[in-house]
Amino acid sequence: MNEKNTHPLPAMLSLMLLLTGCTGVVEQAPVAATTASPLEVTVMTFNVENLFDNQDDPRKDDKAYLPIAAKQNDAHIAACSEIEVSRWRDECLNLDWSDATIDHKLTVLADTIRQVNGGRGADIIALQEVENVDILERLRTGYLNDLAYEPAILVEGADSRGIDVAFLSRIPLAHPPILHPLTLSQFEERERDTRGVLQADFQLPDGSLLTAFSVHFPAPYHPTGMRIAAYQHLTELLMSLPDERPAFAAGDFNTTGTEDRTQGMLDTYARPYWTLAHDVGCGDCKGSHYYARDDSWSFLDMILFADARGGNTTARIRADSVHIANRNPAQVSRLGTPLRYNAAERTGVSDHWPIIATIELTQKQ
Numbered sequence: 001m002n003e004k005n006t007h008p009l010p011a012m013l014s015l016m017l018l019l020t021g022c023t024g025v026v027e028q029a030p031v032a033a034t035t036a037s038p039l040e041v042t043v044m045t046f047n048v049e050n051l052f053d054n055q056d057d058p059r060k061d062d063k064a065y066l067p068i069a070a071k072q073n074d075a076h077i078a079a080c081s082e083i084e085v086s087r088w089r090d091e092c093l094n095l096d097w098s099d100a101t102i103d104h105k106l107t108v109l110a111d112t113i114r115q116v117n118g119g120r121g122a123d124i125i126a127l128q129e130v131e132n133v134d135i136l137e138r139l140r141t142g143y144l145n146d147l148a149y150e151p152a153i154l155v156e157g158a159d160s161r162g163i164d165v166a167f168l169s170r171i172p173l174a175h176p177p178i179l180h181p182l183t184l185s186q187f188e189e190r191e192r193d194t195r196g197v198l199q200a201d202f203q204l205p206d207g208s209l210l211t212a213f214s215v216h217f218p219a220p221y222h223p224t225g226m227r228i229a230a231y232q233h234l235t236e237l238l239m240s241l242p243d244e245r246p247a248f249a250a251g252d253f254n255t256t257g258t259e260d261r262t263q264g265m266l267d268t269y270a271r272p273y274w275t276l277a278h279d280v281g282c283g284d285c286k287g288s289h290y291y292a293r294d295d296s297w298s299f300l301d302m303i304l305f306a307d308a309r310g311g312n313t314t315a316r317i318r319a320d321s322v323h324i325a326n327r328n329p330a331q332v333s334r335l336g337t338p339l340r341y342n343a344a345e346r347t348g349v350s351d352h353w354p355i356i357a358t359i360e361l362t363q364k365q
Contacts, residue, residue, distance in 0.1 A: 038360040039204060040318075043169070044122035044325065045250035045301050046098060047216075047352035048109055048222055049165070049341055051139075052127050052131040056098045060162025062131065064088070067097035075113055101343045102135075108341075108349045110143035112328045116356055121147050124202065124216035125168040126250035128195075130139065136166055144168075155179035160192040165214040165251060174203035182233055187226050194218050194226070197234055197249075204361070208313055211241055215251035227255060231269035238273060245309025248359065249274065249304040252352065257298040274304035277357040281322030288324060288353045290337040303357045312364050321358035 011108035052065035063071075063079060068109035069095065070076070080092035113121045115269030121144065130136050134154040147170070152275060155177055167177075181196040181216055202210045215234060218226040234249055241247055245334040256266050270276060303322075307315050326332055331349045333339040 030186045034072050038362040039206060041124060041204070041359045041361070042117055042122045042321070043124050043126070043212060043248060043250055043303055044113070044116060044354050044356050045126045045128075045214075045251045045252075045303055046109075046113070046354040047128040047301060047350060048130060049140035049352065050115075050129055051105065051109070051127075051135055052097065052162075053135045054099065054102060057132075057162060058263050060131070061160055062162050062311055064092040064095055065097040065131075067098050068094070084158065089317075093107055095343055097343065101346075102112045102138075103200060104145045105341060105343070106139050108328070108330045111141060112325065112331060112349050112354065113144060114147075115325055115327045121149075121168075122356060123170050124212060126212065127166045127168065128214070128216040130161055130166045131164070132156070133166070136168070139262050140168060153177050153198070155196075155198060157181070157196050158192065159195050163195070163216070165195055165198045167198065167212065168203060169200070171202040171204065171210075174201045174209050180233070180237055182230055184226060184229055186229075187223065190222060190226065193222070194230075197237060199237065206363070208361070209245055210359070210361070211245050211247040213247065213249040213251075214238060214248055215253065216254065217254040219254050220256050220259065221246060224259060225260075227253070227265065228269060231265070235269070236271050238306055242311075243309040244310045244313065246313065246359070246361065248313040250302070252300055253302050255298070256291070256300070257296055258294075260298075270304060272306070274306050277303040277305065277317050277322045277355065280317045281319040281357070282324065282355070283290075285324050288338075288355055289351065292337070299355075301352050301355050303355055305357070305359060313361050314364055315359055315361040318358045318360050321356065323356050325354040325356050 052062055054065060054067055056066060063076060080089055083089040083092055090182045108145040113317055116122050133152050133154040136154060138151050140152055149168045149170055152166060152168055154164055157164050157179055164302040178199045180199060182194045184191050198214040200212045202212060204210055213234060238247055260266050287299045288301035289298050305317050331339055338351050338353050342349040
């Protein structure tokens with residue numbers, strides 16, 4: 001799963017330099033329209049695994065992510081004792097989510113992002129499991145401040161844990177972002193354990209728009225029907241876009257390899273409408289997530305792409321660009337699997353590996 005070589009100066013950046021009239025650009029003879037270089041946008045999806053601050057937010061169930069000193073009271077101990085899953089209960093009682101821990105977590109996340117594009121990071125990053133815009137802004141301004149990302153994009157949702165989907169992007173927004181809540185009429189009692197779809201419309205240097213959706217579908221322990229509803233919700237959003245608009249969806253789709261094989265999830269609810277990046281490239285990739293209990297890999301994390309249904313722009317995923325970003329040693333366990341973040345030992349990054357793809361957009365002749 002080694003990262004393939006990436007282009008050191010994407011065509012999108014070259015075009016931006018030309019549009020802004022930077023000095024030092026050597027004038028060349030006009031290039032024939034049929035050989036014009038496409039505009040390139042590199043996309044990453046990254047589940048950052050519980051990126052929380054350490055301030056208690058009464059609107060969220062963030063009690064595990066506090067400094068240990070704030071956990072030494074009867075009310076906190078009683079609340080944690082009600083948690084049924086032993087690992088989560090132990091985190092609630094004993095995890096020291098200190099300032100030093102947050103600094104280390106942000107550092108290893110930044111190192112992981114920087115392994116793409118020769119240290120520049122992807123042009124657009126779809127993120128999952130982010131508590132709020134403030135902690136994402138800390139990552140952007142304090143640890144990625146030289147990468148020219150625009151202000152973080154996050155709209156607060158209603159997930160009971162308080163985790164949200166978000167974007168970091170060097171490409172500016174054309175419109176305010178929209179969070180589309182996931183409504184589950186058949187599973188109303190579980191709606192609080194879901195995230196909406198975050199839509200961001202980005203304005204490319206040539207004036208055209210690219211719509212992005214950041215997603216985090218219901219977890220595998222929920223009924224399959226909840227993920228089916230999430231796929232259908234996403235497809236409805238895609239079909240509502242103008243015909244001339246290319247789009248991609250990136251995130252944690254929580255569809256295990258086993259569920260896909262037995263239920264035909266991707267063939268039924270994804271491939272008829274989208275091109276899957278790991279179908280195009282990444283042929284030697286096992287997946288983005290590993291389940292130790294049944295020794296299986298899954299592409300929980302995916303990038304889905306849809307070309308415009310009309311208009312003057314055609315777009316595609318470049319096959320040789322698709323890869324798993326796992327060259328940061330902190331990401332990899334001794335078994336060669338994603339290494340979950342461990343605050344006490346200062347090891348790991350996330351239990352998910354990011355996936356990368358480059359979208360090429362070309363004006364029709």
